Amino acid sequence: MTLRAVFKSWVDHYFSDEEAVILLVVLVLGFAVVIWLGRMLAPFFTALVIAFLLQGAVSWLERRGVPHLLAVILVFLGFLGMLMAMAFILLPLIWNQLVGLVQETPRMFASGQQLLDDLQERYPNLVTPDQIQDWIGVAGREMTQFGQRALTLSLASLGNVLALIIYLILVPILVFFMLKDRDTLVAFTLSLMPQRRTLMTRIWQEMDDQIANYVRGKFIEIIIVGTVAFLTFAYFGLPYSALLAVLVGFSVLVPYIGAAVATLPVAAVAGFHFGMTDQFLYVVLAYGVIQALDGNVLSPILFSEAVNIHPVSIIVAVLFFGGIWGFWGVFFAIPLATLLKALVYAWPRGIQRRKENEAVEALSEE
Template structure:
């Protein structure tokens, strides 16, 4: 069999169905538009995520007899209150702690250098002076690069103030209209698709509940883990508790890797603040208990309806989609991986087999 025949056989096997070809074109056009115009459409995509997140609350109020418009207004006002609280209370606190941490860095660096000198004096055969100088040089270079990146970020943020204001104005407006006119927007989107969309409907029905469960569950997980981490660090008197709480909360976006990465700043701040004392050990134990409860209790409860995906697939999806779309790519890595898994299992070749099986069973019953 020639290469051309093999390729033709593969095309006939997977793309003999007309709807499969249409679905492939829709997927290619959709991903291409996101890759090319994702940054321009970022406010709309952000509003779409928030609207999807808040739709469950609107539906709950409507089921209790509240008119749709009034339910939208109530949920939107709650969302607006949370957004303003984050913008004018939490964000300034986190920014002040970040500035304080950057200003405290030279002292931490000096303490670390003193710790290395003490290790060299206690264990001269284990830690040589050349190793000490090498570690100090590496740390100095890293601190210099960190300072340069922080300065660049600060200068760049001055130009992004307008963009932040645009987000704070545009996103709430878009969220309100996406909630208010959801039925009209969905009907318009469906009118752009082909009349025959059995495969698309099947895949969407499989993905809808899972995406809703994941998005809402992930937001709840971020809030719970970040809040518990903040109060835990504040209880032990750890400085920069709000900043570390935000870091730990957002670390749940990246399974397995996020928890390991968030451990470094927590351990560094606790180590430099408490030194090699029992308090340092207590902070690490409390942080380990928090991560264990999140991974073994909270996450299974929140994501009980989500398809299980192999950890290797999750890490690959995070690396791939995060490299393309940044934060939102990391956030939606698992739903996108689930979508690809659903596409593989629901492709027309599987539908034909199910139809053949049903036909055989019906003939047997006759």
């Protein structure tokens, strides 16, 4: 079979149906809008994600007899309360700890240099003075670059105060109306789609529950892991507990890689604060227990209905979508991989099933 015949067979298999071509166009346009207009429409997309997260709570209240508008108001007030708590309690605490960490960095750097000197004295054959000087030089350059980035970020953030105010006002308003008028907005979106959308409906049904469960489950996982980490670090008296807990909580966004990356700052702060003592070992051990319970207990409970995706596919999805969309690309890497998997499996099956149904209908009419 020639290459042309193989390509023609592939096209006939996936794009012989008119709805399949329309679905491809919709997907391409959707990705193009997000890539090129994502920065401009960022408040809208942010509100869409938040409304998607809150819709589960609204539906839960409605199933228990609460009127739709009252359910939306209750959930929205809860969202505003959480937003205010973050703005006036959590963020100032994290900011103060971040400032303290930056101020203490020179002392930590000096302690690290002293530790290297002690290491060279104990093991002169393994660690040479030239190696120590090289390590100190690399660390110094990294700290200088870190300070420059922090200064640049601070100066840039001053110019983004207006954008932050717009976010804080516009996003909650969009979230409220997306929750309140959800049926109207969905009906309007469907009116823009072709009347015959059996394939689209099938693909959406296969991935809707899985993506919804994943996004809400991941949000719950971040809250639980971050809270447990904060309580654990505070119990051991580890400085910068809130800052490290936020880092550990968000590390669950990137499976496998996140836990390893978050280990470095936790171990470094514990090492500089406690030294190589039993307290340091207890903190590292407690952190390892948190990661083990998250990976082996919490994650299976929250994502028991999620699609089983190979770890290599997860890492590739995180790298690809994170490179395109940054934080949100990392957050939605697995849902997007789930979407692609659903497309690959449901697309040809959907076309084949509809052709069989049309054949059955034609025979029944005869």
